[in-house]
Amino acid sequence: MDNPTGVLSREQKKKIIPYLLIAPVVIYYILFWLLPVVRAISGSFMSAPADEGGVFTFGNYTALFKDPVFYQALFNTAFIVLISVTLEFVLAFGLALLINMKFHGSGMFLFLALIPMSLPAVAVGAMWTSGLSTYGWLNSFLIRIGILNAADKIIFLGGGHFAKMFLIIIVDAWQVIPSVMVILLSGMQALQPEMMEAGYVFGGSRFKVLRKITIPLLKPTITTAMILRIIAAIQIWLIIVMLFGYNRLPVLLEQIVLNVDKYTGSEAFFRKGMALSVVVSLIVSCVSFLYLKVSGAFDEPAGKGV
Amino acid sequence: MPVLELKDIAKQYNKRVWGVQGMSLDVEDKEFIVFLGPSGCGKTTCMRMIAGLEETTRGSIILQGKDITDLPPRDRGISMVFQNYAIWPHMTVYDNIAFALKLKKLPSSEIKSRVEEVADMVKIGTMLSRFPGQMSGGQQQRVALARALAVRPKLFLMDEPLSNLDAKLRVIMRTELKAIHQRTEATSIFVTHDQSEAMSMADRIVIMKDGEIVQVGTPEDVYFRSADIFVAGFIGTPPTNFFYVDVKKENGCTILDHEFFKAELGKEDSDRLSGYEEIVLGVRPEDFILNKEGNGILKSQVLVVEPQGAHQVVALEVEGNIIKTLVPSDHSLRPGDNISFDFDMRHLHFFDKQTEKRIS
Numbered sequence: 001m002d003n004p005t006g007v008l009s010r011e012q013k014k015k016i017i018p019y020l021l022i023a024p025v026v027i028y029y030i031l032f033w034l035l036p037v038v039r040a041i042s043g044s045f046m047s048a049p050a051d052e053g054g055v056f057t058f059g060n061y062t063a064l065f066k067d068p069v070f071y072q073a074l075f076n077t078a079f080i081v082l083i084s085v086t087l088e089f090v091l092a093f094g095l096a097l098l099i100n101m102k103f104h105g106s107g108m109f110l111f112l113a114l115i116p117m118s119l120p121a122v123a124v125g126a127m128w129t130s131g132l133s134t135y136g137w138l139n140s141f142l143i144r145i146g147i148l149n150a151a152d153k154i155i156f157l158g159g160g161h162f163a164k165m166f167l168i169i170i171v172d173a174w175q176v177i178p179s180v181m182v183i184l185l186s187g188m189q190a191l192q193p194e195m196m197e198a199g200y201v202f203g204g205s206r207f208k209v210l211r212k213i214t215i216p217l218l219k220p221t222i223t224t225a226m227i228l229r230i231i232a233a234i235q236i237w238l239i240i241v242m243l244f245g246y247n248r249l250p251v252l253l254e255q256i257v258l259n260v261d262k263y264t265g266s267e268a269f270f271r272k273g274m275a276l277s278v279v280v281s282l283i284v285s286c287v288s289f290l291y292l293k294v295s296g297a298f299d300e301p302a303g304k305g306v
Numbered sequence: 307m308p309v310l311e312l313k314d315i316a317k318q319y320n321k322r323v324w325g326v327q328g329m330s331l332d333v334e335d336k337e338f339i340v341f342l343g344p345s346g347c348g349k350t351t352c353m354r355m356i357a358g359l360e361e362t363t364r365g366s367i368i369l370q371g372k373d374i375t376d377l378p379p380r381d382r383g384i385s386m387v388f389q390n391y392a393i394w395p396h397m398t399v400y401d402n403i404a405f406a407l408k409l410k411k412l413p414s415s416e417i418k419s420r421v422e423e424v425a426d427m428v429k430i431g432t433m434l435s436r437f438p439g440q441m442s443g444g445q446q447q448r449v450a451l452a453r454a455l456a457v458r459p460k461l462f463l464m465d466e467p468l469s470n471l472d473a474k475l476r477v478i479m480r481t482e483l484k485a486i487h488q489r490t491e492a493t494s495i496f497v498t499h500d501q502s503e504a505m506s507m508a509d510r511i512v513i514m515k516d517g518e519i520v521q522v523g524t525p526e527d528v529y530f531r532s533a534d535i536f537v538a539g540f541i542g543t544p545p546t547n548f549f550y551v552d553v554k555k556e557n558g559c560t561i562l563d564h565e566f567f568k569a570e571l572g573k574e575d576s577d578r579l580s581g582y583e584e585i586v587l588g589v590r591p592e593d594f595i596l597n598k599e600g601n602g603i604l605k606s607q608v609l610v611v612e613p614q615g616a617h618q619v620v621a622l623e624v625e626g627n628i629i630k631t632l633v634p635s636d637h638s639l640r641p642g643d644n645i646s647f648d649f650d651m652r653h654l655h656f657f658d659k660q661t662e663k664r665i666s
């Protein structure tokens with residue numbers, strides 16, 4: 001083809017344009033995501049920075065895997081994830097169903113339910129710390145309304161290991177239920193009401209229709225909500241530190257922060273923290289992959305739907 | 307005893323909006339009833355009240371002698387085909403059809419034979435293991451039908467089931483639906499706003515307007531004895547033409563006097579119109595008879611010709627109104643031609659000018 005105007009033919013230009021368009025994203029991705037990841041991974045296998053005479057080593061990992069606190073953190077995290085995600089999901093689903101019934105005032109209810117979502121995690125931490133301390137507002141409130149005797153204030157933050165974890169689960173649930181609910185609610189509102197109505201006409205009770213129709217149809221939404229929640233729950237740490245301080249209830253992310261950020265000056269801790277962050281990333285990826293696999297997100301789609 | 311009795315049922319959606327204002331109707335056993343009316347007249351609302359998907363504000367619904375007004379949908383023994391099919395995309399065709407049967411805890415051999423029977427009836431017998439997403443709109447429609455037939459309902463509701471199909475398929479499905487009805491003899495209510503669909507399928511047509519019933523009758527009733535101007539204008543394609551005319555006596559005969567024509571009435575019609583001075587005359591397009599000599603009752607010029615095959619629709623302009631007539635295709639007509647018509651005096655419709663009701 002004769003090509004008087006430029007170096008590239010029309011065909012070639014057409015092929016190149018999409019790549020040009022995504023180039024900024026690719027560059028951003030390489031600079032701010034891929035590079036740090038590569039450096040974290042490579043750094044976790046070094047005893048010190050290369051220019052300070054560091055050498056290749058598995059030492060950071062062996063140190064990590066010999067540390068009993070790591071296993072404690074692993075267990076605590078797993079426990080919190082399992083219970084809190086289940087609890088949050090069930091409650092959020094119930095709330096979403098309730099609001100979706102569009103009763104009188106459901107709009108106001110939705111607004112109130114969304115308030116916790118709008119608070120930053122630090123504010124939530126501060127609120128609960130001041131609330132749960134022995135002289136905090138929660139005890140005052142319970143005493144004021146007469147449920148509690150002034151003499152037996154509850155020492156919320158001083159409970160045992162599991163009491164601590166349940167406290168964290170409750171506080172976390174309080175904050176994230178609204179976001180899960182909003183995702184589920186938007187999924188519910190996107191369903192054609194006739195799908196459920198047909199269920200009722202053809203002999204379904206409320207429960208049967210929920211189980212056989214609503215939930216299966218909501219599956220893509222549920223998968224999204226669950227995966228977001230699982231990932232976020234594995235990464236819980238700030239609220240724990242704010243309520244109890246470091247090392248009182250070890251969890252994975254808190255341990256990273258502790259090793260990398262708090263034990264300043266110690267190369268060994270810093271390196272162990274890097275190894276831990278690689279391990280946590282691996283865990284998150286594996287759990288997400290497993291969940292998607294089990295929930296059938298990789299299966300051939302059954303069809304384009306109605 | 308009627309299968310279904312609607313006793314003055316009404317639905318108020320909110321302070322200002324009434325979906326249905328008050329409907330009373332008896333549906334006999336094995337009847338095929340069609341609800342017909344313009345958009346927003348309350349057809350869907352009425353169906354949904356019968357099915358139990360919408361609360362009934364006033365009145366009662368009696369099915370086979372039992373008051374079902376406040377029963378939940380699943381206890382009514384009614385099945386329904388939804389306008390958008392509403393078949394479940396996550397279930398196979400088989401599971402869609404078997405849903406209600408499984409909930410009734412029928413033995414699985416019985417479920418299987420029933421599913422196969424209805425699937426064959428609607429010609430999707432070979433697609434039972436497919437998912438709805440892998441089927442065309444027309445096939446999905448058949449699944450919805452099979453699902454509704456499988457439960458052998460006391461009453462079979464269909465809300466504009468054909469409106470999402472293309473014109474050709476609609477006509478085919480119309481015939482098939484009628485054949486299925488003749489075979490199953492299920493008492494049915496069918497909603498449409500397509501009057502030709504209504505005419506071709508119904509035992510009786512219920513014509514609705516603004517949440518009320520205007521006329522109930524056989525297709526012949528509503529066509530030849532339309533209850534008012536609304537019905538006459540709604541039924542038939544093209545619809546009835548209307549003329550405001552004066553009723554006069556001349557030499558002992560009753561004359562309909564219009565600026566463009568005068569028509570002399572026979573004895574029977576004259577008696578019907580005694581006492582009226584002004585009326586609305588309705589003439590159906592096919593009741594204009596072409597007068598080849600050019601000295602008919604109404605003389606005008608051809609405005610537009612719309613060929614339809616065996617006949618043609620010839621539009622005229624009379625007093626600023628478009629009048630549509632049906633003329634056999636063997637007369638070749640062109641815009642601007644002079645044309646003259648007689649009226650078929652047996653089929654004239656007279657309506658009261660004030661009440662718009664039929665004068666009988």
Ligand SMILES: Nc1ncnc2c1ncn2[C@@H]1O[C@H](COP(=O)(O)OP(=O)(O)OP(=O)(O)O)[C@@H](O)[C@H]1O
Pocket residue numbers: 319320323324325326343344345346347348349350351352499
């Ligand atoms: N959920 C609702 N809330 C308030 N008003 C409604 C609701 N559903 C219907 N209406 C009103 O009730 C009236 C009847 O509606 P309906 O859906 O029964 O009409 P229709 O005859 O089925 O019309 P179409 O042929 O367009 O389907 C309309 O005026 C409509 O605006």
Ligand SMILES: [Mg+2]
Pocket residue numbers: 349350351
């Ligand atoms: Mg409708």
